[in-house]
Amino acid sequence: MNSRKRYTGLIDNYRHRLPINNKTKVISLGEGNTPLIKIRNIMSTLDKHVDIYVKYEGLNPTGSFKDRGMTMAVTKAIESDAKAIICASTGNTSASAAAYAARAGITAFVLIPDGKIAQGKLVQAMVGGAVVIQIKGNFDDGMRLVKEVADKAPVTIVNSINPFRLQGQKTAAFEIIEELGKPPDFHYLPVGNAGNITAHWIGYSECAATDSKQVTKACAYCKGDCSYIDGSSPGVRPKMVGYQASGSAPFIRGNMVDKPETIATAIRIGHPQSWDYAWIVDEESGGWFDECNDEEILAAQKMLAEREGIFCEPASAISLAGVLKDVESGKIPENSLIVCTLTGHGLKDPDTAIKQSTAPVVQVEATLEKVKSAILDNM
Numbered sequence: 001m002n003s004r005k006r007y008t009g010l011i012d013n014y015r016h017r018l019p020i021n022n023k024t025k026v027i028s029l030g031e032g033n034t035p036l037i038k039i040r041n042i043m044s045t046l047d048k049h050v051d052i053y054v055k056y057e058g059l060n061p062t063g064s065f066k067d068r069g070m071t072m073a074v075t076k077a078i079e080s081d082a083k084a085i086i087c088a089s090t091g092n093t094s095a096s097a098a099a100y101a102a103r104a105g106i107t108a109f110v111l112i113p114d115g116k117i118a119q120g121k122l123v124q125a126m127v128g129g130a131v132v133i134q135i136k137g138n139f140d141d142g143m144r145l146v147k148e149v150a151d152k153a154p155v156t157i158v159n160s161i162n163p164f165r166l167q168g169q170k171t172a173a174f175e176i177i178e179e180l181g182k183p184p185d186f187h188y189l190p191v192g193n194a195g196n197i198t199a200h201w202i203g204y205s206e207c208a209a210t211d212s213k214q215v216t217k218a219c220a221y222c223k224g225d226c227s228y229i230d231g232s233s234p235g236v237r238p239k240m241v242g243y244q245a246s247g248s249a250p251f252i253r254g255n256m257v258d259k260p261e262t263i264a265t266a267i268r269i270g271h272p273q274s275w276d277y278a279w280i281v282d283e284e285s286g287g288w289f290d291e292c293n294d295e296e297i298l299a300a301q302k303m304l305a306e307r308e309g310i311f312c313e314p315a316s317a318i319s320l321a322g323v324l325k326d327v328e329s330g331k332i333p334e335n336s337l338i339v340c341t342l343t344g345h346g347l348k349d350p351d352t353a354i355k356q357s358t359a360p361v362v363q364v365e366a367t368l369e370k371v372k373s374a375i376l377d378n379m
């Protein structure tokens, strides 16, 4: 038998760096270990030399980074005998919650904004057997209701306010450091609730720390006494750069946004749950927040698909759109090492992608003659 070690998910892979013990029953779908791809074709179109890698989180089991957090959140929910989990979601959290709840044999309740989630995500929640509750409101309304109902009913919240979610998600930073041999200079992420940018910062901070003094003030789990320090990249952490869609950009406006709008429905969030933590990340890392409009988001999504063969959903593409903007404006020095997280798969939202596709679909009779001329005409 082939002796190559079978990959069995991020909890098994990073046991010693997660709040898990030997008796914990792990609920996993083999999440994590996603590709880090150097986007050479796009790099070669820039005026400046920078190395850009994308971490393709769309290749997680349910097609988004949420699985990293959900394996931990559901594992810990089961450990404490929970029979049901609940979340509000712009789509990806609900898809992930449905799958992990199915795997664990418990019920998932998901609150989604009526008509504002991508088809692929809705179908995932439905086939996973989640109880889908469509509310006549947006994500922020759903999140408020989830918090209220969880106070009254025996359900565990698996949104990123659950600190185990961020513990799982921090492992993306470990993988990046292992592959690059060091942290990047800049790490770009789309920001909605700001859980993921916080989780990455926790991960990078644990790698940078060499003793058990406070690693980062942004960690809700260790509360200032981290036992997961690793010291593999002493003192070195990236600048964290968070991008938001212009119509849904509370971090750029400096206050909450009551009616968020953007084509990138995943990040159509006006009241981020990790508001305070994200500002700590911003300050500790020396990074920044900025915005892109829907046009820039869609252009970056198209560029990744056409030039690199990488299909991500609109919200994810904002991280590359942000890099392109900051390279052009001169914010990024020559020879910088940059990682962009592509948070979700393009297949999640086929409608938006088809609407802006310009690829030819040629209809011909089923004859050799016609197919041959269709090829020659389009060479």
Ligand code: AN7
Pocket (backbone or CB within 6 Å): 064, 088, 089, 090, 091, 092, 093, 094, 160, 190, 191, 192, 193, 194, 195, 196, 197, 266, 267, 313, 315, 316, 343, 344
């Ligand atoms: C593809 O599913 O909030 O800043 O309810 O699906 O950690 O919130 C999704 C968020 C980026 C933003 N990219 O991450 C949900 C949800 C994609 C996403 C984000 C989301 P956070």
